[in-house]
Amino acid sequence: xxxxxxxxxxxxxxxxxxxxxEQPTLFATLDPAVxxxxxxxxxxxxxxxxxxxxxxxxxxxxxxxxxxxxxxEEFPAALRALAKAGFTGANVTIPHKPAALAICDEVEERARxxxxxxxxxxxxxxxxxxxxxxxxxxxxxxxxxxxxxxxLRVLLLGAGGGAGRAIAVQCALERCERLCLVNxxxxxxxxxxxxxxxxxxxxxxxGPTERCVWxxxxxxxxxxxxxxxxxxxxxxxxGMRRTDPxxxxxxxxxxxxxxxxxxxxxxxxxxLENAEAAGARAANGLSMxxxxxxxxxxxxxxxxxxxxxxxxxxxxH
Ligand code: NAP
Numbered sequence: 001x002x003x004x005x006x007x008x009x010x011x012x013x014x015x016x017x018x019x020x021x022e023q024p025t026l027f028a029t030l031d032p033a034v035x036x037x038x039x040x041x042x043x044x045x046x047x048x049x050x051x052x053x054x055x056x057x058x059x060x061x062x063x064x065x066x067x068x069x070x071x072x073e074e075f076p077a078a079l080r081a082l083a084k085a086g087f088t089g090a091n092v093t094i095p096h097k098p099a100a101l102a103i104c105d106e107v108e109e110r111a112r113x114x115x116x117x118x119x120x121x122x123x124x125x126x127x128x129x130x131x132x133x134x135x136x137x138x139x140x141x142x143x144x145x146x147x148x149x150x151x152l153r154v155l156l157l158g159a160g161g162g163a164g165r166a167i168a169v170q171c172a173l174e175r176c177e178r179l180c181l182v183n184x185x186x187x188x189x190x191x192x193x194x195x196x197x198x199x200x201x202x203x204x205x206x207g208p209t210e211r212c213v214w215x216x217x218x219x220x221x222x223x224x225x226x227x228x229x230x231x232x233x234x235x236x237x238x239g240m241r242r243t244d245p246x247x248x249x250x251x252x253x254x255x256x257x258x259x260x261x262x263x264x265x266x267x268x269x270x271x272l273e274n275a276e277a278a279g280a281r282a283a284n285g286l287s288m289x290x291x292x293x294x295x296x297x298x299x300x301x302x303x304x305x306x307x308x309x310x311x312x313x314x315x316x317h
Contacts, residue, residue: 014044014067017074024085032056035063035086036300039075039100040093043067047317048091051293054313058306063088070096079103082122089121089300091293097131097162104129113169116162119296130299133163134170136292137262143291144283145258147231152258153178155229157217157247158236160188163262167235168192172199172212180225181214184236189214219252226252232275234261239269246270255279264289290314 015037019026027034036056038048044067052065068090070078075096080103082090092100097116101107104117107129111117117129138149154176158164160183171179179200183189193214200211215221226232226248238247240263248271253259259275264285268276275282294305 014069017068017070017078020068020070020078020081020085021074024081026085028086030064032062032064033086034066035088036065036090037068037087038065038091038093039068039070039078039096041069041071041075041095043069043093046093047289047314048093048293050313050317051290051310052297054309055293055297055306058309059301059303061301072096072099075099076103079120079127082120082127083125087122089119089296091296092118092120094162101129103127110134110169110173113173114162114166116166118292119299121299130296131166132292132295132299133166133288134173136290136295137167137170137288138174139291139294140283140285140287141231141260143287144260145231145281147258148174149176149231150174152176152230153180153228155180155182155222155225155232157182157232157234158238158262159183159192159214160185161235161237164235165192167233167262168196172196175200175202177211177230178228179212180229181212182217182222182225183214184217186214186216219249222248223252226254226257229257231258231260234259234263234269234271237263239263239271240265242266244270246274248274250274250277253278253280257281259283260288261285262288286314 038046046067049065100117104127111129111131114131119130119132121128159168159181181189181193193212197212215225234247238244253275257280259280259282261269261271262285263269272282297305
């Protein structure tokens with residue numbers, strides 16, 4: 001499959017909130033016109049433009065997607081300025097996702113539960129907020145392992161972070177078989193388990209407090225929990241740096257497990273290497289990145305996303 005070319009060599013790699021506020025008409029005058037962006041601080045590393053520009057091109061849609069740097073102080077006004085500058089929508093990444101939730105005029109329930117918006121649709125003067133990380137993860141899981149989240153007993157590492165919370169909320173919305181939350185700072189895992197447990201009440205054998213639990217990040221506790229799990233997810237930052245240790249030691253892993261690492265940079269993390277060495281099925285976070293992006297595209301354009309063009313653009317990075 002051919003890799004779509006970059007949209008325009010004239011376009012700077014990062015725009016600023018100041019440009020959006022002081023020159024809102026600039027974006028429509030570029031060729032192609034800028035209609036979508038990702039806000040972040042920092043944002044220069046984001047590979048979302050490659051994926052979304054490939055999608056626009058594959059669908060023959062006008063416009064282009066750029067990186068837009070905004071500080072925490074600049075972000076509220078910059079998000080509000082999208083409508084005037086002719087944007088269709090935006091993605092939001094670290095650290096602005098909670099702020100985007102507060103700014104949007106309408107927010108879907110899932111994003112509210114996550115406490116974070118990663119996708120904004122400009123609807124006239126109105127900003128509508130969504131969070132596609134959880135449903136993107138569900139699609140990634142189906143693609144990688146041919147399984148449904150709702151059928152699984154899940155052990156989630158890094159439950160206290162933004163990605164961890166989004167996945168935990170999705171587990172609760174889907175009422176997966178069992179969810180065990182683990183976090184470096186255990187009080188966050190405990191608080192989230194308490195918050196989500198009522199959503200697990202059903203006529204199944206286990207009660208809500210047995211189906212949604214938390215555990216300490218110690219080898220003994222993890223060994224006990226892994227014995228009751230089908231799927232282990234790493235949503236912590238461990239594995240992002242090349243020098244990071246494995247999120248779990250090899251001797252805790254067994255061949256019956258599915259192991260998903262949300263880290264997508266650098267291919268195989270030490271956790272995935274350990275999982276494969278144990279005979280487990282393992283996948284990295286590129287598929288989650290792809291599917292959360294595809295869902296954002298569907299939100300903006302109300303049509304299915306060109307997955308293969310988007311995947312090829314991500315893999316080329
Ligand atoms: P975040 O909000 O900053 O959360 C970081 C999480 O990692 C927290 O739970 C934190 O625990 C934990 N952590 C950090 N250093 C740790 C260490 N040395 N040992 C154990 N736990 C540690 O970040 P985020 O946005 O959720 O991102 C977390 C991961 O998800 C990253 O690897 C990122 O690449 C990945 N992610 C992937 C996608 C995708 O589409 N594939 C999307 C979003 C994020 P404390 O609460 O104790 O600080």
